[in-house]
Amino acid sequence: MGRWSEMSSPTALPNSSDLVEEHRRRIPPGHRERAEDTLRSARLRLSDLIRLGGYGLRSRPLRAVLSALGIAIGIAAMISVVGISASSHADLDRKLAKLGTNMLTVSPGRTMFGKQATLPDESVAMIKRIGPVQSATATGVVGTVHAYRNDRIPVAQTGGLSVVAAKLDLLTTVGAQLDQGVWLNGATDRYPAVVLGATAAERLGYGPTVYIGGRSWVVVGVLRKVALASELDTSVIMGWPAATTYLAFDGHPTTVYTRSADSQVEAVRGVLAATANPSAPNEVDVSRPSDVLTLRRATNAAFTSLLLGLGSVALLVGGIGVANTMVISVLERRSEIGLRRSLGATKGQIRTQFVAESLLLSMIGGAAGALLGYLVTGTYATTQKWPTVVPWWILAGGVGATVLIGAIAGLYPAIRAARLAPTEALAAT
Template sequence: MKQSIETPPLPRAARLRTGDLIAAGLTGLRSRPLRAVLSALGIAIGIAAMVAVLGIGAAGQARLIDKIAGLGTNLLTVTPGQSLFGKPTPLPDDAVGMIGRIGPVESATATGSVKDATVRRTDKIDPRETKGIEVVAAHPGLLSTLKGGLAAGAWLNPATARYPAVVLGSTTARLLGIDQPGQQIFIAGQWFTVIGVLRPLDLAPEINTSALVGWDAARKHLGFDGHPTRIYVRSATDAVIAVRDVLARTANPQDPDAVNVGRPSDALTAQLDAESTFSSLLLGLGAVSLLVGGVGVANTMIISVLERRQEIGLRRALGARRRQILLQFLTEAVALSALGGVAGATLGVAATVVYASLQGWPVILPGAAITAGVASSIAIGAAAGLYPALRAGRLPPTEALNTT
């Protein structure tokens, strides 16, 4: 009678601890550092672009919102329109006074375009070289209504407004090469003394390219007809809409349809929307860069699997499971992407801080974008490394060991 020989059970395959799994996954990165850096670079560029775009965009929007809040949204402008037959309809001479009698209006002032008046640095310059500078007559209250400021010198007052004195807009001063008062410029065949230079006016950009003279001086020396071509109205904040609704009928009761009423702060709001749209476009480009980086990670992992077939076969022959091989290469892909994500987020934050500081903007770090960027890089790395990891785990030990 034969005795049955019991075969001892095979030992259970050892489980790969988390620490060992991470160490095995990082081995491939340490053994090929240059390839790892170049592969992570694609991820880093995409994440850096996304974080920088969102950070700089948020800083720019905060700066613009602060500017709108500082300048106020209660400024309205009145300009002449056209009649029913398409002819220009000038505003009445007393339009400013009539608007000033509206209850909620806090201040009203005007400028008037002086036709055929050229501005030159000297009388030796060709009159046709205007450089886009416009000569305008201005009321003394213009600067306070616009909440503007002086870069140098003084503003027009009731005394200087009667004499050949001029205040230059910021762009005009730069074009003429003048940054201090006391110099003279040639306007419409006469010398005018520069008494001031304005700071840039965001709500009235037309002033930046103007040479401003007093209302009376424009009439006396430049043949100004006295009709206002742009009226600036500052109203109570809670009554802006009500004031806007009656401005046209008040400025020109005879023909209110030939009056244009605008709100300069709307232009800044439109600029804010435009910047948001541009940021979305750049964000899309950053996402494309991130996807390209994911393709680079997938390519690197496929090459890594092909180069390490013998290592995979040896580990399989020694008892490593397919799942353990898969997790090893998947960990390597995730680590590679995480390295690129962290590096990219750091670069993006640095770019945001440097740019915002140079521009004098508030530094705003988009925490959600940083977190989402790193998380998305890890997710893309996992997706990119899944196929190479599956391919590595399915390699038969004999086939892998026979690879030359």
């Protein structure tokens, strides 16, 4: 009777961990080591991990969707903040570029004897060889003639208009636009055809022809006012070959317009004189950079600091949201971890499974957030008539940070849960 009482007492029953340890001791040492080696070597393949992680998400679809949505919203907010700021910056850059921040002009100065100097015919070609120079073109004043409405106008009534020869790429370099008609091309620049500046067209009466050098010239186009080269407003512009053929133009440029990389404008200015006229650089006048260039650089520096600051703050907030989502998601599944451990899963397999699931969830949420952030930026930029600009580094950084934070957030709770004994993990249900 006493023995039966002792056996039926609850304190006399061994717990499951004692039974497991007792069973382990009864296994012969050789078999025990082989069993442990086999268990340690059992590793899940990549395809198995993906399927297992996907099964974990599919088994709890609502929680998976809400978790991915939380991650996506955090990443989308980060990308939208940076993208909208970058788009606003690009619009400001575009407006400042129209003010000619990177344009310099080269013109002939005076000789040491006070006479008017000339630029070599090859000056434009030589300037184009300067590395940072993006484009260069020229005009040349045909000083021996003037333009008139017809041949009945007195010679003295020039109206303050000048006749200039121009290269075909003049419009793109100075940012000029046509008000009507067409610009000179490879055919019309060789024949008596002209394009009128805005003021010249008003004074000459928008007629179909003008009278220059004893012959009529056909008007093929009219320019709008040119903000960056106002001297063209009072000019009658013809092709370089036509001026040489019909008006005995000497071919020397009187103004060379150049566009350079913004960061190299000062450096280009320093070599323009020597490049345009190597034999007499002191006889060349070069304009100074626009004051707007300094303003543009200041705004660029301010916007860069702003983007870095906003990106860092948004990334921190998004990272905290991701970490919180993943930690709660993994901690809620401790009972599942305990069950898997009791069925023979190793600690490494437990860690790998839940880290894979965290990575999969993070990648889904991060990719969705990147797409959503880009769409929000594009929609807002379109309504404001801005160019849509989303820096590549914020897209890559957002998704990459999400995956990294998801891995860390999933690894820490998985390690803690994997260290629990199966019975302790099951008791946490």
